[in-house]
Amino acid sequence: MLPDKRGYFGAYGGRFVPETLMPALEELTQAYQQAQQDAAFQREVSYYLKHYVGRPSPVYRAAALSKKIGGADIYLKREDLNHTGAHKINNTVGQLLLARRMGKKRIVAETGAGQHGVATATVAALLGLQCVVYMGEEDIYRQSPNVFRMRLLGAEVVKVSSGSGTLKDAMNEAMRDWVTNVRNTFYVIGSVAGPHPYPVMVRNFQAIIGEEAREQMLAQRGALPDCVVACVGGGSNAMGIFYHFLPLQEVKLVGVEAGGLGLHTEQHAATLNAGRPGVLHGAYSYLLQDVAGQVRPVHSISAGLDYPGVGPEHSYLKDSGRVQYITATDEEALEAFHLLARTEGILPALESSHALAGAIKLAAQMNKQQSILVCLSGRGDKDVPTVAKTMGVELI
Amino acid sequence: MTGIEHLQQTFAALRERQEKALVTYVTAGDPDLTTTARLMQTMAQSGADIIELGVPFSDPSADGPVIQRASTRALANGTGLAEILHLVSAARPGLSTPVVLMSYYNPVLQYGLTRFCQEAAAAGVAGVIIPDLPVEEAGALLAAAIPRGIAVIPLVAPTSTTQRLAKIVAVAQGFIYCVTVTGITGTSQSVTEEIAGLSRQLRELTELPLVAGFGIATPDQAARVAQYTDGVVVGSALVRLVEQQGENSLQAVDQLTRELKNVLVGKNW
Ligand SMILES: Cc1ncc(COP(=O)(O)O)c(C=O)c1O
Numbered sequence: 237m238l239p240d241k242r243g244y245f246g247a248y249g250g251r252f253v254p255e256t257l258m259p260a261l262e263e264l265t266q267a268y269q270q271a272q273q274d275a276a277f278q279r280e281v282s283y284y285l286k287h288y289v290g291r292p293s294p295v296y297r298a299a300a301l302s303k304k305i306g307g308a309d310i311y312l313k314r315e316d317l318n319h320t321g322a323h324k325i326n327n328t329v330g331q332l333l334l335a336r337r338m339g340k341k342r343i344v345a346e347t348g349a350g351q352h353g354v355a356t357a358t359v360a361a362l363l364g365l366q367c368v369v370y371m372g373e374e375d376i377y378r379q380s381p382n383v384f385r386m387r388l389l390g391a392e393v394v395k396v397s398s399g400s401g402t403l404k405d406a407m408n409e410a411m412r413d414w415v416t417n418v419r420n421t422f423y424v425i426g427s428v429a430g431p432h433p434y435p436v437m438v439r440n441f442q443a444i445i446g447e448e449a450r451e452q453m454l455a456q457r458g459a460l461p462d463c464v465v466a467c468v469g470g471g472s473n474a475m476g477i478f479y480h481f482l483p484l485q486e487v488k489l490v491g492v493e494a495g496g497l498g499l500h501t502e503q504h505a506a507t508l509n510a511g512r513p514g515v516l517h518g519a520y521s522y523l524l525q526d527v528a529g530q531v532r533p534v535h536s537i538s539a540g541l542d543y544p545g546v547g548p549e550h551s552y553l554k555d556s557g558r559v560q561y562i563t564a565t566d567e568e569a570l571e572a573f574h575l576l577a578r579t580e581g582i583l584p585a586l587e588s589s590h591a592l593a594g595a596i597k598l599a600a601q602m603n604k605q606q607s608i609l610v611c612l613s614g615r616g617d618k619d620v621p622t623v624a625k626t627m628g629v630e631l632i
Numbered sequence: 633m634t635g636i637e638h639l640q641q642t643f644a645a646l647r648e649r650q651e652k653a654l655v656t657y658v659t660a661g662d663p664d665l666t667t668t669a670r671l672m673q674t675m676a677q678s679g680a681d682i683i684e685l686g687v688p689f690s691d692p693s694a695d696g697p698v699i700q701r702a703s704t705r706a707l708a709n710g711t712g713l714a715e716i717l718h719l720v721s722a723a724r725p726g727l728s729t730p731v732v733l734m735s736y737y738n739p740v741l742q743y744g745l746t747r748f749c750q751e752a753a754a755a756g757v758a759g760v761i762i763p764d765l766p767v768e769e770a771g772a773l774l775a776a777a778i779p780r781g782i783a784v785i786p787l788v789a790p791t792s793t794t795q796r797l798a799k800i801v802a803v804a805q806g807f808i809y810c811v812t813v814t815g816i817t818g819t820s821q822s823v824t825e826e827i828a829g830l831s832r833q834l835r836e837l838t839e840l841p842l843v844a845g846f847g848i849a850t851p852d853q854a855a856r857v858a859q860y861t862d863g864v865v866v867g868s869a870l871v872r873l874v875e876q877q878g879e880n881s882l883q884a885v886d887q888l889t890r891e892l893k894n895v896l897v898g899k900n901w
Pocket residue numbers: 322323324348349350351352426427428467468469470471472473474539540541585587588613614615
């Protein structure tokens with residue numbers, strides 16, 4: 237299946253990086269291909285996913301929420317119940333086991349919401365690898381619980397103050413580190429973004445989400461879901477849950493981007509809805525940019541979606557029409573957050589709240605016989621300070 | 633004369649005089665385009681053999697903090713490719729030194745590769761260096777640049793394999809930009825360790841001039857690196873002077889350029 241040998245999904249993807257990194261990407265591609273064909277490596281990944289991460293994560297029928305909406309039956313794929321609280325751990329287990337196999341002792345990562353950073357720091361601690369995480373100043377401030385978690389796990393968290401002080405700037409800085417230390421360092425990218433082979437590798441490590449969910453839906457409901465919904469920042473949890481549904485044309489697939497303060501403002505991160513193709517962070521993909529090709533500042537209440545780019549496979553899926561991409565605003569995500577908390581006793585991550593907001597809109601237009609599967613990509617503990625602030629509540 | 637010919641002529645003349653090339657880099661539009669024009673004239677008069685102008689980009693991930701900040705300042709002034717091409721075009725009559733542009737790929741891509749090469753050739757730009765465009769992705773740019781005589785100058789790194797070097801030199805024009813360190817632009821301590829081996833490998837593969845850059849800041853470093861190459865690029869050290877002195881940096885830039893060029897002439901290389 238896609239991508240082609242040069243890492244292109246249709247017109248999107250490729251490798252737009254300094255020459256210094258090209259040999260490392262070639263080495264990684266080869267090592268990953270070998271690992272994929274190695275049963276021992278696959279067993280090792282499965283072992284940690286089952287006994288350490290806690291997979292399979294449940295699919296839960298959100299009966300009370302569905303009743304409240306009065307439309308389609310909503311199911312939640314509970315990635316929030318994974319160790320460290322999000323889908324990000326699926327990918328870091330895979331990539332860090334690969335790093336160890338390649339003999340790399342030093343790990344660098346970038347993080348927005350901190351979930352990828354925490355997941356990387358966690359597996360680095362588990363495998364005894366040195367770990368450095370780059371994080372934007374703005375994100376350090378709004379995701380402080382995760383910053384402390386990373387430090388407790390032994391990782392060095394480096395504050396990035398350049399640019400907007402968010403995920404894209406952390407990614408620039410991680411790339412600078414990687415260029416400088418490429419001979420002994422493994423760069424763990426946290427989404428289906430970046431140069432080939434990252435988009436395909438991260439998608440494959442995350443595809444377990446949809447593979448499990450498809451079987452669980454068939455077992456629990458006796459039918460495939462009519463619709464699968466996930467949030468899209470870089471797009472890894474979405475690719476993870478979509479991938480095994482792609483060939484099943486009867487299943488509608490919907491990605492939800494961060495609408496921020498609304499698409500009529502500049503304050504959003506809806507790359508596929510409002511961007512056009514360009515090159516950033518090693519790949520040709522949709523990008524929020526001005527006419528001159530400068531990357532536009534973006535905004536989302538959710539640090540994990542606050543990114544001007546998107547994984548190249550999503551650009552391909554958008555153009556082909558197989559996946560529909562919609563948006564949810566900050567306000568809609570917050571409403572969904574509170575609704576799930578009150579109806580089901582689950583605090584979703586603000587990223588996942590976007591998926592939920594999208595699903596709620598869709599469910600209302602569907603009937604009770606139909607079903608929607610939502611990727612609940614992470615739990616909302618990290619977002620409690622942010623949500624409190626929107627409510628004008630001061631935490632002690 | 634095309635851009636490629638202009639670079640060939642420059643290196644031929646340098647070889648005749650037994651000199652090494654001094655390539656000086658500043659970011660266009662930092663602190664403003666008027667100053668950039670004056671810096672170009674100054675550098676040319678003080679001994680620069682090739683002038684490299686940086687096209688500012690919002691996310692310069694191959695650059696260190698000095699050039700990153702220069703980019704930010706230039707963008708705050710609204711500096712774009714059209715203005716930079718206009719600047720080169722305006723400077724051309726009084727400037728015999730070749731000008732090459734260093735840009736990240738996206739601004740050039742969004743401008744339109746054909747339009748960019750057409751206008752660059754008309755403005756008298758000799759070549760273009762794109763740090764995030766490896767040889768595998770350069771096909772479309774090469775197709776637009778070659779017929780217009782614009783050199784697409786590739787970068788090679790200490791990590792490049794022999795196989796990759798062969799692939800790169802096969803499409804190279806003008807000169808080859810050897811990255812001195814595994815790292816980003818900026819100053820560095822040990823610039824000669826990697827370049828020795830890299831230049832030895834390249835000499836067996838190509839006759840094109842080799843120019844080393846990234847991390848060269850002082851005349852002493854320039855002299856040491858130039859043993860192995862046909863020239864050196866100095867960027868961050870000059871940009872830092874512009875950062876510190878803005879419009880008034882001409883004298884300091886003049887002095888450093890002279891000191892750098894001084895060590896690249898009159899030696900038995
Ligand atoms: C819980 C959660 N969901 C989603 C995302 C967005 O990432 P992606 O779009 O790659 O799934 C993040 C990123 O930080 C996250 O923490």
